Amino acid sequence: MSSLPSTSSSISRKKYDVFLSFRGEDTRNNFTDHLYDALCRRGIVTFRDDPKLEAGEEIAPEPFTAIQKSWCSVIVFSQTYAFSSWCLEELAEIVKQHNNDGHKVFPIFYDVDPSDLRKQKEKVEEAFARHEERYKEDSEKIQRWRNALIQVAGIKG
Secondary structure (H helix, E strand, C coil): CCCCCCCCCHHCCCCEEEEECCHHHHHHHHHHHHHHHHHHHHCCECCCCCCCCHHHCCCCCCCHHHHHHHEEEEEEEEECHCHHHHHHHHHHHHHHHHHHHEEEEEEEEECCHHHHHCCCHHHHHHHHHHHHHCCCCCCHCCCCCCCCHHHHHHCCH
Protein backbone atom coordinates (compact mmCIF):
# COMPACT_ATOMS: atom_id res chain seq x y z
CA MET A 1 0.00 0.00 0.00
CA SER A 2 3.03 2.29 -0.18
CA SER A 3 1.65 3.83 -3.37
CA LEU A 4 -1.11 5.62 -1.45
CA PRO A 5 -0.54 9.37 -1.46
CA SER A 6 0.25 11.04 1.81
CA THR A 7 -2.78 12.76 3.26
CA SER A 8 -4.38 15.82 1.76
CA SER A 9 -2.26 17.30 -1.05
CA SER A 10 -3.07 14.97 -3.95
CA ILE A 11 -6.47 13.92 -2.62
CA SER A 12 -7.71 17.11 -1.01
CA ARG A 13 -11.13 16.85 -2.67
CA LYS A 14 -11.68 13.32 -1.36
CA LYS A 15 -13.22 12.54 2.01
CA TYR A 16 -11.66 9.06 2.26
CA ASP A 17 -8.33 7.63 1.22
CA VAL A 18 -9.73 4.10 0.94
CA PHE A 19 -13.11 2.48 0.44
CA LEU A 20 -13.00 -1.07 1.78
CA SER A 21 -15.28 -3.56 -0.01
CA PHE A 22 -15.67 -7.04 1.50
CA ARG A 23 -18.17 -9.74 2.42
CA GLY A 24 -18.72 -9.31 6.14
CA GLU A 25 -19.53 -12.88 7.04
CA ASP A 26 -16.30 -14.10 5.37
CA THR A 27 -13.72 -11.62 6.55
CA ARG A 28 -15.11 -8.91 8.86
CA ASN A 29 -13.93 -10.47 12.11
CA ASN A 30 -10.50 -11.51 10.91
CA PHE A 31 -8.63 -10.32 7.82
CA THR A 32 -10.67 -7.21 7.07
CA ASP A 33 -10.64 -6.02 10.70
CA HIS A 34 -6.85 -6.37 10.78
CA LEU A 35 -6.52 -4.56 7.44
CA TYR A 36 -8.85 -1.75 8.57
CA ASP A 37 -6.97 -1.34 11.86
CA ALA A 38 -3.60 -1.28 10.06
CA LEU A 39 -4.80 1.37 7.59
CA CYS A 40 -6.18 3.52 10.41
CA ARG A 41 -2.95 3.19 12.44
CA ARG A 42 -1.07 4.58 9.40
CA GLY A 43 -3.44 7.57 9.28
CA ILE A 44 -5.22 6.32 6.16
CA VAL A 45 -8.86 7.45 6.33
CA THR A 46 -10.88 4.35 5.46
CA PHE A 47 -14.59 3.80 4.90
CA ARG A 48 -16.12 0.43 5.68
CA ASP A 49 -19.78 -0.49 5.92
CA ASP A 50 -21.86 -0.67 9.06
CA PRO A 51 -21.54 -4.10 10.70
CA LYS A 52 -25.14 -3.80 11.90
CA LEU A 53 -26.56 -4.03 8.37
CA GLU A 54 -28.69 -7.10 7.99
CA ALA A 55 -28.19 -9.52 5.13
CA GLY A 56 -30.63 -8.81 2.35
CA GLU A 57 -31.41 -5.34 3.68
CA GLU A 58 -31.99 -2.59 1.13
CA ILE A 59 -28.74 -1.15 -0.18
CA ALA A 60 -28.17 2.24 1.42
CA PRO A 61 -26.75 5.18 -0.53
CA GLU A 62 -23.86 5.79 1.91
CA PRO A 63 -21.44 3.25 0.39
CA PHE A 64 -21.95 4.66 -3.10
CA THR A 65 -21.29 8.19 -1.90
CA ALA A 66 -18.24 6.94 0.01
CA ILE A 67 -16.87 5.23 -3.14
CA GLN A 68 -17.26 8.48 -5.05
CA LYS A 69 -15.52 10.37 -2.24
CA SER A 70 -12.59 7.91 -1.98
CA TRP A 71 -9.22 8.05 -3.70
CA CYS A 72 -9.15 4.27 -4.09
CA SER A 73 -10.93 1.03 -3.24
CA VAL A 74 -9.49 -2.09 -1.70
CA ILE A 75 -11.69 -5.06 -2.57
CA VAL A 76 -11.29 -8.20 -0.48
CA PHE A 77 -12.59 -11.01 -2.68
CA SER A 78 -13.49 -14.05 -0.60
CA GLN A 79 -15.29 -17.37 -1.13
CA THR A 80 -18.80 -15.90 -0.95
CA TYR A 81 -18.20 -12.30 -2.09
CA ALA A 82 -20.11 -12.92 -5.35
CA PHE A 83 -23.16 -14.25 -3.45
CA SER A 84 -23.82 -10.77 -2.06
CA SER A 85 -25.84 -8.47 -4.31
CA TRP A 86 -24.71 -5.65 -1.99
CA CYS A 87 -21.01 -6.43 -2.69
CA LEU A 88 -21.65 -6.70 -6.42
CA GLU A 89 -23.47 -3.35 -6.49
CA GLU A 90 -20.51 -1.77 -4.68
CA LEU A 91 -18.14 -3.45 -7.12
CA ALA A 92 -20.08 -2.12 -10.12
CA GLU A 93 -19.90 1.41 -8.67
CA ILE A 94 -16.17 1.03 -7.99
CA VAL A 95 -15.61 -0.01 -11.62
CA LYS A 96 -17.76 2.88 -12.85
CA GLN A 97 -15.65 5.33 -10.83
CA HIS A 98 -12.45 3.62 -12.01
CA ASN A 99 -13.45 3.84 -15.68
CA ASN A 100 -14.87 7.38 -15.54
CA ASP A 101 -12.73 9.17 -12.96
CA GLY A 102 -9.51 7.18 -12.56
CA HIS A 103 -10.50 5.79 -9.15
CA LYS A 104 -7.69 3.40 -8.12
CA VAL A 105 -8.57 -0.25 -7.45
CA PHE A 106 -6.56 -2.74 -5.39
CA PRO A 107 -7.99 -6.27 -5.32
CA ILE A 108 -7.07 -8.77 -2.61
CA PHE A 109 -7.86 -12.42 -3.26
CA TYR A 110 -8.57 -13.96 0.15
CA ASP A 111 -8.76 -17.75 -0.18
CA VAL A 112 -10.11 -17.43 -3.73
CA ASP A 113 -8.48 -17.94 -7.13
CA PRO A 114 -8.60 -14.82 -9.34
CA SER A 115 -9.16 -17.03 -12.40
CA ASP A 116 -12.37 -18.40 -10.81
CA LEU A 117 -13.59 -14.81 -10.60
CA ARG A 118 -12.53 -13.94 -14.16
CA LYS A 119 -13.94 -17.15 -15.64
CA GLN A 120 -16.87 -17.12 -13.19
CA LYS A 121 -16.41 -20.75 -12.21
CA GLU A 122 -16.91 -22.73 -8.99
CA LYS A 123 -18.67 -20.69 -6.27
CA VAL A 124 -18.92 -17.63 -8.53
CA GLU A 125 -20.87 -19.63 -11.10
CA GLU A 126 -23.19 -20.85 -8.33
CA ALA A 127 -23.64 -17.29 -7.03
CA PHE A 128 -24.62 -15.97 -10.45
CA ALA A 129 -27.10 -18.79 -10.96
CA ARG A 130 -28.83 -17.58 -7.78
CA HIS A 131 -28.70 -13.94 -8.86
CA GLU A 132 -30.13 -14.80 -12.28
CA GLU A 133 -33.02 -16.55 -10.59
CA ARG A 134 -33.63 -13.69 -8.16
CA TYR A 135 -33.24 -10.88 -10.71
CA LYS A 136 -34.84 -12.55 -13.75
CA GLU A 137 -36.25 -9.25 -14.96
CA ASP A 138 -32.96 -7.37 -14.72
CA SER A 139 -30.41 -9.10 -16.95
CA GLU A 140 -28.64 -5.76 -17.42
CA LYS A 141 -27.82 -5.65 -13.69
CA ILE A 142 -26.43 -9.19 -13.79
CA GLN A 143 -24.29 -8.36 -16.84
CA ARG A 144 -22.98 -5.20 -15.15
CA TRP A 145 -21.96 -7.30 -12.12
CA ARG A 146 -20.32 -9.95 -14.31
CA ASN A 147 -18.35 -7.35 -16.26
CA ALA A 148 -17.21 -5.57 -13.09
CA LEU A 149 -16.03 -8.85 -11.57
CA ILE A 150 -14.10 -9.82 -14.72
CA GLN A 151 -12.48 -6.38 -14.98
CA VAL A 152 -11.32 -6.17 -11.37
CA ALA A 153 -10.23 -9.81 -11.15
CA GLY A 154 -7.95 -9.10 -14.11
CA ILE A 155 -6.06 -6.28 -12.38
CA LYS A 156 -2.42 -7.19 -11.80
CA GLY A 157 -0.11 -5.98 -9.06
